[in-house]
Amino acid sequence: MLELKNLSFKVDNEDGSGALHIIEGLDLTIDDGKFVVITGPNGGGKSTLAKLIMGIEQPTGGQILYNGRDITNMSITERANLGIGYAFQQPPRFKGLTVRSLLSLAAGKDLPEDECCTYLTKVGLCSMDYLNREVDNSLSGGEVKRIEIATLMARNLNLAIYDEPEAGIDLWSFTMLVDTFKTLAKNETNSVIIISHQERIMQLADEIIVLANGKVQTQGPKDEVFPKLLSEFGSFSRECNLRGEAK
Amino acid sequence: MDIKDFKFDLSLTPTDKMMLAEIADMVDTPDGAFNIRKNGEGVVRTSTENIEIRQKLDKPGIDIIIKPFTVAEKVHIPVIITESGVQETVYNDFFIGEGANVEIVAGCGIHNCGDGESKHDGIHTFHIGKNASVKYVEKHYGAGDGNGKRIMNPTTVVEMDEGSYCEMDMVQIKGVDSTYRKTEANLAKDAKIYVLERLMTHGKQEAKTDMVVNLNGEGSSAQIISRTVGKDDSVQVFYPNAVGNNACHAHVQCDSIIMDNAKISSIPAISANHPDAQVIHEAAIGKINSDQLVKLETFGMTEEEAEEIIIQGFLK
Numbered sequence: 001m002l003e004l005k006n007l008s009f010k011v012d013n014e015d016g017s018g019a020l021h022i023i024e025g026l027d028l029t030i031d032d033g034k035f036v037v038i039t040g041p042n043g044g045g046k047s048t049l050a051k052l053i054m055g056i057e058q059p060t061g062g063q064i065l066y067n068g069r070d071i072t073n074m075s076i077t078e079r080a081n082l083g084i085g086y087a088f089q090q091p092p093r094f095k096g097l098t099v100r101s102l103l104s105l106a107a108g109k110d111l112p113e114d115e116c117c118t119y120l121t122k123v124g125l126c127s128m129d130y131l132n133r134e135v136d137n138s139l140s141g142g143e144v145k146r147i148e149i150a151t152l153m154a155r156n157l158n159l160a161i162y163d164e165p166e167a168g169i170d171l172w173s174f175t176m177l178v179d180t181f182k183t184l185a186k187n188e189t190n191s192v193i194i195i196s197h198q199e200r201i202m203q204l205a206d207e208i209i210v211l212a213n214g215k216v217q218t219q220g221p222k223d224e225v226f227p228k229l230l231s232e233f234g235s236f237s238r239e240c241n242l243r244g245e246a247k
Numbered sequence: 248m249d250i251k252d253f254k255f256d257l258s259l260t261p262t263d264k265m266m267l268a269e270i271a272d273m274v275d276t277p278d279g280a281f282n283i284r285k286n287g288e289g290v291v292r293t294s295t296e297n298i299e300i301r302q303k304l305d306k307p308g309i310d311i312i313i314k315p316f317t318v319a320e321k322v323h324i325p326v327i328i329t330e331s332g333v334q335e336t337v338y339n340d341f342f343i344g345e346g347a348n349v350e351i352v353a354g355c356g357i358h359n360c361g362d363g364e365s366k367h368d369g370i371h372t373f374h375i376g377k378n379a380s381v382k383y384v385e386k387h388y389g390a391g392d393g394n395g396k397r398i399m400n401p402t403t404v405v406e407m408d409e410g411s412y413c414e415m416d417m418v419q420i421k422g423v424d425s426t427y428r429k430t431e432a433n434l435a436k437d438a439k440i441y442v443l444e445r446l447m448t449h450g451k452q453e454a455k456t457d458m459v460v461n462l463n464g465e466g467s468s469a470q471i472i473s474r475t476v477g478k479d480d481s482v483q484v485f486y487p488n489a490v491g492n493n494a495c496h497a498h499v500q501c502d503s504i505i506m507d508n509a510k511i512s513s514i515p516a517i518s519a520n521h522p523d524a525q526v527i528h529e530a531a532i533g534k535i536n537s538d539q540l541v542k543l544e545t546f547g548m549t550e551e552e553a554e555e556i557i558i559q560g561f562l563k
Contacts, residue, residue: 095502
């Protein structure tokens with residue numbers, strides 16, 4: 001179980017005019033085995049929240065508990081070893097590292113070819129074309145993004161966080177990705193947090209959280225929250241779909 | 248690495264064997280022709296039907312003569328220095344016959360436990376015949392805990408005939424205190440050269456590279472890639488120069504990771520003396536991208552482990 005207690009993250013304004021609150025006194029509990037989608041307006045604090053959970057950013061106030069243990073001051077490495085993982089919205093590239101070695105590093109062991117292929121297929125990449133390619137500038141943004149998602153699949157995670165996995169991914173691969181997330185959603189022991197604006201991903205959720213102005217605006221079961229989003233924002237999903245590349 | 252007993256010479260010490268494995272991947276008597284030079288003398292030399300290795304009579308070094316149309320054969324010519332204070336200049340000439348296809352594994356290892364300066368200057372000249380293809384692999388390695396410096400100054404000249412191909416993989420990852428590498432290649436019509444230089448310096452090491460590729464023939468092409476990592480207080484200077492004298496393509500790419508107090512200068516030069524010459528260079532120096540470190544840390548690695556993986560990949 002992940003518990004965020006009175007969590008805050010603020011940064012100083014560049015012009016010295018005080019602090020900007022990105023996350024403000026946020027309380028949130030995510031139970032084991034849940035598939036949670038976090039959505040909300042741009043600049044609402046979603047990515048920052050994901051980074052705070054992974055330890056990439058340090059909160060300026062509050063506490064993060066994971067399975068009852070205070071992990072607020074733990075490093076990224078320590079959190080990773082507890083089974084927490086994070087897929088970047090804009091993943092870095094690595095000169096000289098092949099897709100296969102990156103997947104092996106993620107898995108923590110030398111992955112056999114067929115296992116690598118399974119993960120790549122899940123994200124819609126034809127594995128034989130990619131295994132020995134370097135994760136460098138020769139790959140497109142969408143390809144790097146899908147490899148990023150595959151690295152999380154290659155890890156045996158208790159809590160996987162995906163930051164806008166659909167961004168930059170074409171429609172055909174997106175359909176396959178949704179199927180893959182569907183399988184993840186069925187797992188009842190591991191938790192998945194996906195930051196997304198996509199209706200089709202929200203439809204998979206056990207719970208939907210709407211984050212705005214650094215606070216939880218709404219949290220509840222999908223069947224309760226999703227219809228509200230639709231009625232509140234009217235053409236919410238259509239707008240979101242138009243905004244994303246996976247239209 | 249599992250090092251077996253070399254059949255050809257029982258006088259090799261464990262250090263000798265470790266060095267041969269390190270610089271030439273030799274863990275056993277190799278197939279094909281080979282020459283091992285140790286502390287200024289040739290200790291063993293074997294020729295084959297197609298590849299003759301002959302000692303020079305006028306100066307230190309060897310001639311390696313490869314018959315035309317020799318296919319898929321290898322030559323190993325490693326040099327090791329294990330006595331402190333040995334200093335030598337060695338001339339090796341390679342004559343690669345028309346249509347031959349061979350791999351040449353060179354490499355130099357200095358193990359210096361004393362106070363004397365140990366130095367190996369290898370002057371290599373390649374004459375690559377028409378349509379011949381050569382892969383040349385050269386590793387430089389230094390070890391030993393003495394105060395004596397380990398110095399290597401290789402000079403390589405490559406003369407390439409029409410339609411020939413040359414791939415050069417030159418590595419210096421550890422333990423060489425000072426190196427000044429000079430490489431010159433002259434390409435005839437349709438000749439192609441691919442050079443990959445990988446280098447890591449640490450401590451107070453210094454490394455300097457001058458490289459000139461003259462693309463003289465129509466349709467010739469060159470790709471030069473330099474990847475380096477500078478750590479501690481080390482200093483690196485690169486000066487690759489591609490000169491297009493005909494309708495040709497050349498691409499020079501220098502990438503460096505800078506760490507600690509290292510200093511790196513990358514001064515790529517390109518010249519075109521023909522309207523159809525296309526010559527490109529790219530150069531970048533920077534520290535390790537913090538997102539790369541974070542990404543690997545999210546796999547459970549420490550920052551140091553992540554750094555090591557990034558450098559290994561970069562220099563692979």
